[in-house]
Amino acid sequence: MELLSNLATGFGVALTPQNLMFALAGCMIGTLIGVLPGIGPIATIAMLLPLTFHLEPVSGLIMLSGIFYGAQYGGSTAAILVNLPGETSSVVTCLDGHQMARQGRAGSALATAALASFFAGCVATGVLAAAAPPLARLGQSFGAPEYFSLMVLGLVAAVVLAHGSVVKAIAMIVLGLLLGLVGTDGNTGAQRFTFGIPMLGDGLDFAVLAIGVFGVGEIIANLVRREVEGDAEIAPITRLWPTAEDFRLAWPAALRGTALGSVLGVLPGGGATLSSFAAYVVEKRLSSHPERFGKGAIEGVAGPEAANNAGAQTSFIPMLTLGLPGNAVMALMIGAMMIHGIQPGPQIMTERPGLFWGMIASMWIGNLMLVIINLPMIGLWVQLLKVPYRFLYLSVLLFCAIGCYTVSNSTMGVLLAALFGVLGFVFIRLDCEPAPMILGFVLGPLMEDNLRRAMRISSGDPMIFVERPISLFLLTMTALLFLIMVLPSFRSTREEAFQ
Amino acid sequence: MSEASRTPAHPLLRRLMRKNVLSGLMFIAIASLGLWLSRDYPIGTLRRMSTGFMPQMLCWLLMGLGGIVLLQGLLARDGSNLAGEIGHADAATEGRENYWSIAFVALSLVAFALTIETLGLVVAIVALVLIASFAYRGIAWWETLATAVGLTLLCWLIFVLGIGMTVKIFPEL
Numbered sequence: 001m002e003l004l005s006n007l008a009t010g011f012g013v014a015l016t017p018q019n020l021m022f023a024l025a026g027c028m029i030g031t032l033i034g035v036l037p038g039i040g041p042i043a044t045i046a047m048l049l050p051l052t053f054h055l056e057p058v059s060g061l062i063m064l065s066g067i068f069y070g071a072q073y074g075g076s077t078a079a080i081l082v083n084l085p086g087e088t089s090s091v092v093t094c095l096d097g098h099q100m101a102r103q104g105r106a107g108s109a110l111a112t113a114a115l116a117s118f119f120a121g122c123v124a125t126g127v128l129a130a131a132a133p134p135l136a137r138l139g140q141s142f143g144a145p146e147y148f149s150l151m152v153l154g155l156v157a158a159v160v161l162a163h164g165s166v167v168k169a170i171a172m173i174v175l176g177l178l179l180g181l182v183g184t185d186g187n188t189g190a191q192r193f194t195f196g197i198p199m200l201g202d203g204l205d206f207a208v209l210a211i212g213v214f215g216v217g218e219i220i221a222n223l224v225r226r227e228v229e230g231d232a233e234i235a236p237i238t239r240l241w242p243t244a245e246d247f248r249l250a251w252p253a254a255l256r257g258t259a260l261g262s263v264l265g266v267l268p269g270g271g272a273t274l275s276s277f278a279a280y281v282v283e284k285r286l287s288s289h290p291e292r293f294g295k296g297a298i299e300g301v302a303g304p305e306a307a308n309n310a311g312a313q314t315s316f317i318p319m320l321t322l323g324l325p326g327n328a329v330m331a332l333m334i335g336a337m338m339i340h341g342i343q344p345g346p347q348i349m350t351e352r353p354g355l356f357w358g359m360i361a362s363m364w365i366g367n368l369m370l371v372i373i374n375l376p377m378i379g380l381w382v383q384l385l386k387v388p389y390r391f392l393y394l395s396v397l398l399f400c401a402i403g404c405y406t407v408s409n410s411t412m413g414v415l416l417a418a419l420f421g422v423l424g425f426v427f428i429r430l431d432c433e434p435a436p437m438i439l440g441f442v443l444g445p446l447m448e449d450n451l452r453r454a455m456r457i458s459s460g461d462p463m464i465f466v467e468r469p470i471s472l473f474l475l476t477m478t479a480l481l482f483l484i485m486v487l488p489s490f491r492s493t494r495e496e497a498f499q
Numbered sequence: 500m501s502e503a504s505r506t507p508a509h510p511l512l513r514r515l516m517r518k519n520v521l522s523g524l525m526f527i528a529i530a531s532l533g534l535w536l537s538r539d540y541p542i543g544t545l546r547r548m549s550t551g552f553m554p555q556m557l558c559w560l561l562m563g564l565g566g567i568v569l570l571q572g573l574l575a576r577d578g579s580n581l582a583g584e585i586g587h588a589d590a591a592t593e594g595r596e597n598y599w600s601i602a603f604v605a606l607s608l609v610a611f612a613l614t615i616e617t618l619g620l621v622v623a624i625v626a627l628v629l630i631a632s633f634a635y636r637g638i639a640w641w642e643t644l645a646t647a648v649g650l651t652l653l654c655w656l657i658f659v660l661g662i663g664m665t666v667k668i669f670p671e672l
């Protein structure tokens with residue numbers, strides 16, 4: 001079996017003491033920021049990028065992915081115990097998870113969330129291992145026109161599946177594409193939008209943009225709203241194991257959530273948040289007692305928790321096989337690869353099998369670690385929930401500053417982060433979601449490059465995009481998505497799903 | 500909506516304060532700036548695209564999208580979800596916003612940037628923490644001081660001892 005030998009290679013890489021340690025570190029940090037409200041995986045991964053410069057690429061990527069899926073576990077703890085979603089993907093867990101906690105079933109909710117996540121993580125890792133090779137082989141047959149069309153599809157899909165205004169989200173993508181052009185034009189060597197600042201000649205630093213918009217911007221928004229004062233009431237934990245009745249209700253929901261999350265995670269713009277919302281809606285529809293939802297239904301915890309973890313895991317598929325980020329965290333992972341001189345794309349699997357399979361194997365190990373981190377050690381994370389925001393924001397702000405300074409190796413990076421922080425606050429205030437912008441930012445230079453190459457192949461004839469079958473198929477899908485988007489019935493369902 | 504508790508603003512002004520109107524204006528402003536900056540970049544031809552092709556195309560696209568958002572905001576009827584106004588985000592925190600936070604957070608980062616290479620890490624950390632503490636009302640002076648000392652130690656441990664960051668630590672006397 002090819003798959004088994006590949007997985008053996010992967011475990012060989014992932015089980016070295018060094019890589020195990022970085023997987024553990026990533027899972028711990030992920031759980032930490034998942035529990036703490038006001039700081040998410042995007043800002044954290046951006047801040048920790050400079051720390052991975054000195055590491056082997058595999059170790060660095062293993063740690064960064066641990067942060068991402070670890071945050072899904074930690075987010076549910078805060079959601080269940082204090083009704084504060086640590087991450088956006090655990091918003092729906094608040095609905096029933098916190099109700100369970102108020103009824104004295106906090107332990108049961110926590111255990112269900114952790115076990116459902118673990119199950120989903122295992123399945124999704126398998127899906128990733130099985131689906132990646134054929135997709136990567138398909139990707140290797142892609143030329144410039146196909147890549148361009150694929151990116152268009154990815155960006156449009158990201159908008160359809162994101163919540164909020166569609167036009168605004170497209171505008172944010174275009175803004176991101178524009179920001180991605182800052183720096184030296186790779187084809188002509190000319191400087192674009194650099195304002196004569198030498199540091200901008202290499203382009204805007206991806207980590208600086210992410211830290212500014214997601215880290216600093218979020219802090220400003222929290223401080224301005226002053227929503228963060230007052231002590232949260234933490235529900236007590238009694239027994240840390242679901243009852244037989246809870247088990248009976250939870251496992252089919254976890255199964256459905258896993259399947260749904262695995263599919264939705266692969267889609268561009270999908271991933272953890274969309275999966276958990278969708279799973280909640282499905283569970284409520286399927287239930288013979290929908291009135292129990294919102295009042296402590298365990299299916300409302302198991303389904304979304306399984307879905308968000310499965311979605312987080314399978315969102316690695318397009319990133320690892322095609323070099324295309326489906327969400328902002330995957331965009332950061334691509335940034336991390338490029339820092340290490342690895343060009344993301346379908347060739348990674350054949351050229352660097354150790355890295356590719358090592359990352360996949362480490363995800364399974366990481367999921368196992370997370371169950372241990374989250375269940376027996378739950379008391380420790382509960383203590384963390386008591387840290388007041390006034391200490392938290394000062395620490396996060398300082399780490400943002402040091403992160404920007406080390407990643408760009410210049411004070412200009414810190415000044416830019418301040419600028420993007422204010423801009424990020426404006427975006428939050430105007431309901432303009434910054435995540436599509438990050439996606440556009442990463443894809444901007446790639447899209448320009450592929451568009452130029454496609455135009456050179458066809459001698460300036462734009463018909464090349466519809467003459468190539470794969471490209472035509474991708475563009476047709478894009479057009480279909482657009483059509484679905486303007487259909488009134490879809491629009492109302494979409495609004496309902498995102499409230 | 501707790502509009503009743505406020506002095507009612509002029510209807511036209513309230514329409515202009517809608518989030519979509521302001522977002523539209525922001526996109527148009529950014530697009531205009533981009534077009535002005537890229538006015539001298541050569542565009543080239545479809546076959547050989549030059550420096551200015553993508554920037555100008557994207558700026559026009561952004562301008563059009565900004566226009567749509569602006570119109571959506573201006574034309575939306577009161578109470579529809581396209582007509583949300585800024586400052587009416589959520590009733591719970593309305594009127595208690597502390598807009599000084601924006602300035603203090605930004606200023607603390609600027610202070611960090613200006614001091615880290617000249618006066619060293621310790622001064623930079625203390626400056627950032629002190630200035631940023633003004634962004635939060637109700638933090639005691641000794642809490643700020645303790646945070647500054649604690650974070651200085653932590654950063655020294657992680658960044659200087661841990662990953663061997665080469666940075667000046669104390670100002671030279």
